[in-house]
Amino acid sequence: MTFIGLKDSIENIIFDLDGTLWDPMPMSIKAWHTALNGFDFIKNPISKEDIQGILGMQHDLVGKKLFPYLNEGQQAEVMNSCYVQEVNDIKESGGVLYNGLEATLKILGEKYNLFIVSNCQAGYIEAFYEYHGLGAYFKDFECSGNTGMSKTENVKMVIERNTLAKPIYIGDTLGDYTAAEGNRIPFIYAKYGFGEVPKAEYTINTIEDLKDLF
Incomplete structure (x- = not known):
């Protein structure tokens, strides 16, 4: 360097x-698991690799990549829940x-x-x-x-x-x-x-x- x-x-x-x-990552994984548990139409559990794969991606494009099997309305609903949970978790316990x-x-x-x-x-x-x-x-x-x-x-x-x-x-x-x-x-x-x-x-x-x- x-x-x-x-x-x-x-x-x-x-x-x-x-x-x-x-x-x-530790905060995001916890927050996403919490949020996604509230939706019965999510097919697979979110993984660390899934979240790592969207880091740096423009926030409004994430739903299309992670949940292509959902319609736009469902994607927006799911992502909003995850994002709200992340902000709440940061306020409560921060990150690394x-x-x-x-x-x-x-x-x-x-x-x-x-x-x-x-x-x-x-x-x-x-x-x-x-x-x-x-x-x-x-x-x-x-x-x-x-x-x-x-x-x-x-x-x-x-x-x-x-x-x-x-x-x-x-x-x-x-x-x-x-x-x-x-x-x-x-x-x-x-x-x-x-x-x-x-x-x-x-x-x-x-x-x-x-x-x-x-």
Whole structure:
């Protein structure tokens, strides 16, 4: 890992959330099992692999992938129940923060403005902030659950409404890389997350590697 040539070109850092700042899997599996138990037309139990396969996907496309045998109305009903349960579970017990996250955010926040853009549902980021007490580190956030738009468009929205100069995006999936490319901004690949980004120029193996940006 090296950030040579990158440090001087950064003033603002935009983060993905799942697989970048925390591991939501234990929380998500529990929440989805709870929610899906309420529907007798779900054919198969949801698995860890199923949920891993949709991490980073735009939230309103998930139902089509996981439940193709349901009609659109049923998909929407099921996904809404799962999403509501996730937000409730985050508020009650949170998720698994990556080691050194808050210390890293504190250090980065002394030099850079920090933001979050995620493909999650509405209320998810707020619940993350609320339970873990991390909201003060971030200047703004956006998600597909609020806008119905792609991550590329939401990153652009955060850049424009905050008039960000020299932003960078940090994430763990190919979709994150595509969002950075679509906005013509540098990208750092969080290799410890859930995706594969073979073309990433910059890579971190832990969230704490970002301290080297300071």
